Amino acid sequence: MAGLSGGGGGWGGYDDDDWGLSAEQLDQMERDAIRQLAERKASASAASTAPIPASPLGATSPLPSRATVPAAAVSSPLGGNHPATRASLEARFGKVEALSPSRNAVNNSQGSSPKISVHLFLHSSGMIAARFPYSQLLVDAFRKIPKASWNAKERVWMFPPSSLAIVEEVPRSVPGLTVEVHKLDPLVQRALAAALRSKDLRGLYDRIPPHLESKLMPFQREGIRFVLQHGGRALIADEMGLGKTLQAIAVASCLRDAWPVLVISPSSLRLHWASAIQSWLNIPVEDILVVLPHTGGSHKAGFRVAYSNSKGDFHLDGVFNVISYDVVPKIQSTLLDLDFKIVIADESHFMKNGQAKRTVASLPVLQKAQYVVLLSGTPALSRPIELFTQIQALYPTVYKSVSEYGNIYCKGGFFGLYQGASNHEELHNLMKATVMIRRLKKDVLSQLPVKRRQQVFLDLSEKDVKNVRALFIELETLKVKIESSDSKEMIDSLRFAYQNIVNKIYTDSAVAKIPAVLDFLGTMIEEGCKFLIFAHHQPMIDAIEKHLLVSI
Structure with missing residues (x-):
């Protein structure tokens, strides 16, 4: 007892x-x-407060006796x-005296069965979770599902996504119970199914060059394996400064059989990408092609250059081809014809506006590629509509309807506008389970060095440096005249003019850099990171101040 x-x-x-x-x-x-x-x-x-009238001897009490x-x-x-x-x-x-194993079974002597609701949802771990009022019959049924586990802390049953169909069907077959199963949304089911169909490529990790792999930090190795595990189509959403560029280059090195590679980046980061590729993969500079919007100027740091506005045939024949988002609309047909198997899209939140030309032009290129690596430090989970085009680039067959997505995760919308946010936790869990890996600096602080120094080379447009180049030509002309002159007065005059031009180059070069610097600052602001700015030239300081006052 x-x-x-x-x-x-x-x-x-x-x-x-x-x-x-x-x-x-x-x-x-x-x-x-x-x-x-x-x-x-x-x-x-209630019984103690109710008046009980006196009754004659032999009268029956209105309350039944024990x-x-x-x-x-x-x-x-x-x-x-x-x-x-x-x-x-x-x-x-x-x-x-005895605990019957069927104590939760309902007495169906009157022909009725208890009704139990089973709620299925996507857990933060990527597993399918089931929550329901306690029923031993249901527990026994769920326990038989392969890889089922009980989460005592959250009091839910957990199952791998591959068991979803079984989890939905099992409760209905339990005798003596009427079970109402609240299924996952069809969009969530499609996304999970697509992720399960992805080919696991983690076996290719060993193809990373040893000199590169030895420089990787543990969380970066995890990010590379995540992309490979999801078939080479994923979003690396690490906070700025955690080496998203390096992880993407390492992924590309694992997929060498699918080269050549197309890299799409903000215009100010084209040279940065070319330099990083050459440095980490030891690729000859002539195998790296940088596409610029205008003709003119010299080669960029030794890399081959092509111009999107050049007349005649346009060739993207580099092993790595680096272009900007602004160039994509101009050469979209060429990009589609070339049929790149690997595409890396840096700062993919540049495609957050589904109506923008660069987004409309870039999506078909990304969707056609076999492998796609998106990089963004700001995955816009607080404004889910800005995430739609990015995940649509990765899984076009899953995210086909913006209205379906918007009604679930953007509080619905009026006239096709979805500016709100809803079901935030489910969206975050879905992204982590299917396409996205995100780490913050605070999460991996123990793996980071005390301080890292990095140079980011900004790409200046030919339009911005045109005047500076003209001054350099004039400077060379004066230098020749000084060397060939015999008159002291003439030499002094030429040297004075020479110094004036040097001073003008010093000032005008800062002005020429302003657009690229502001573009890069815009990226920093969108990343939401903290930063300090040091500058020398007054025009540069004024331009930065004006830009920040408007942008922040």
């Missing part, structure tokens, strides 16, 4: 093993007991009927 003590809210010195029950079952017992005691107390209170009440009329907090222990149950939660 086992007993439950009502004193002190405890279990009378017995633990879970003494009862042979799980914590889940004990919780349900306690809840039922407390509820039934409260009902009895309320009933007793002797006339069938034992089955009062159920114990354990569920089921226990007439032998009825008195003790009323006194102290109850004492039980």
